[in-house]
Amino acid sequence: MDLKRVAKDTAKTLISYLTYQxxxxxxxxxxxxxxPRAFWLNSFSSRHSIQxxxxxxxxLLRVKQDLAFRIMTVRQHLAEEVTDFxxxxxxxxxxxxxxxxxxxxxxxxxxxxxxEPPTPxxxxxxxxx
Amino acid sequence: MDLKRVAKDTAKTLISYLTYQxxxxxxxxxxxxxxPRAFWLNSFSSRHSIQxxxxxxxxLLRVKQDLAFRIMTVRQHLAEEVTDFxxxxxxxxxxxxxxxxxxxxxxxxxxxxxxEPPTPxxxxxxxxx
Numbered sequence: 001m002d003l004k005r006v007a008k009d010t011a012k013t014l015i016s017y018l019t020y021q022x023x024x025x026x027x028x029x030x031x032x033x034x035x036p037r038a039f040w041l042n043s044f045s046s047r048h049s050i051q052x053x054x055x056x057x058x059x060l061l062r063v064k065q066d067l068a069f070r071i072m073t074v075r076q077h078l079a080e081e082v083t084d085f086x087x088x089x090x091x092x093x094x095x096x097x098x099x100x101x102x103x104x105x106x107x108x109x110x111x112x113x114x115x116e117p118p119t120p121x122x123x124x125x126x127x128x129x
Numbered sequence: 130m131d132l133k134r135v136a137k138d139t140a141k142t143l144i145s146y147l148t149y150q151x152x153x154x155x156x157x158x159x160x161x162x163x164x165p166r167a168f169w170l171n172s173f174s175s176r177h178s179i180q181x182x183x184x185x186x187x188x189l190l191r192v193k194q195d196l197a198f199r200i201m202t203v204r205q206h207l208a209e210e211v212t213d214f215x216x217x218x219x220x221x222x223x224x225x226x227x228x229x230x231x232x233x234x235x236x237x238x239x240x241x242x243x244x245e246p247p248t249p250x251x252x253x254x255x256x257x258x
Contacts, residue, residue: 001203006150007211010143011218015226017142018219021135054226061234068234072227074130079223082136083216089140090147094208097144097183098201105190105197 015075018082019053022075026067041067144204147211148182151204155196170196 023045030038044063050056053075060068152174159167173192179185182204189197 001154001206003207003210006154006207007214007218010146010150010211011215011222013146014139014143014215014219015222017139018223021139025130025135054230057230058233061230062237065234068230072230076220076223076227078130078132078135079220081132082139083219085136086140086143086215087212089136090143090212091205091208093140093144094147094205098205101183101186101190101197101201104187105194108191109194 014083015079016051016053018075018078019056019071020050022071022078023050023056025074025078026071037067040064143212144208145180145182147204147207148185148200149179151200151207152179152185154203154207155200166196169193 023041027038027041027045030041041064044060045056048056048059057068057072060071152170156167156170156174159170170193173189174185177185177188186197186201189200
């Protein structure tokens with residue numbers, strides 16, 4: 001189990017995800033203050049995938065540098081405000097979700113197994129007809 | 130800027146991502162110890178998307194509970210070992226990446242614009258031949 005690689009990959013994924021969240025914040029702000037620019041940014045983002053946040057910013061910098069700088073500033077702010085809470089939220093979230101999966105699974109396997117009918121009634125009627 | 134919503138969404142995305150990383154760990158282990166099961170799990174995972182980690186686990190629990198439990202244990206372990214490092218890694222990563230974008234952009238706008246040649250030499254030779 002290569003924990004160092006997992007940590008590195010996870011941080012990279014998280015950076016891209018926060019870039020996407022920053023784009024959403026900027027889009028929401030522009031919809032209030034400057035709808036034509038919101039429309040432009042939305043249409044740019046439908047043509048350029050934000051799956052890779054840095055490639056997206058690189059493209060945006062070439063055509064609308066101020067919007068790219070704004071998303072960069074917002075993602076840094078989001079990272080500073082949000083990441084400190086993540087370790088606790090993720091660990092608790094996984095514990096709860098695992099417990100819930102185990103509970104549901106236990107319920108499922110301990111209840112009386114009623115075998116399903118071999119063929120649904122409509123099909124039986126069809127074959128008999 | 131709804132920081133609470135961003136934190137919640139990010140934690141959820143991170144849980145799904147760690148479920149995917151846990152699947153990769155289990156697949157690697159099985160490839161060493163039990164190739165037929167690795168093959169089975171790989172083919173199951175190509176049919177059931179792990180984009181939503183909990184929906185994936187729910188499906189896997191119905192058909193191979195031991196593998197599902199194993200992935201659940203590994204993702205909890207990964208969360209405990211890895212998440213503490215993420216805030217620092219992500220904040221530093223975003224700072225560095227923003228700085229790099231700004232540097233490259235500054236270079237681009239201050240340098241003399243040299244137009245690229247219209248066609249690369251190999252293609253020219255091809256058309257001439």
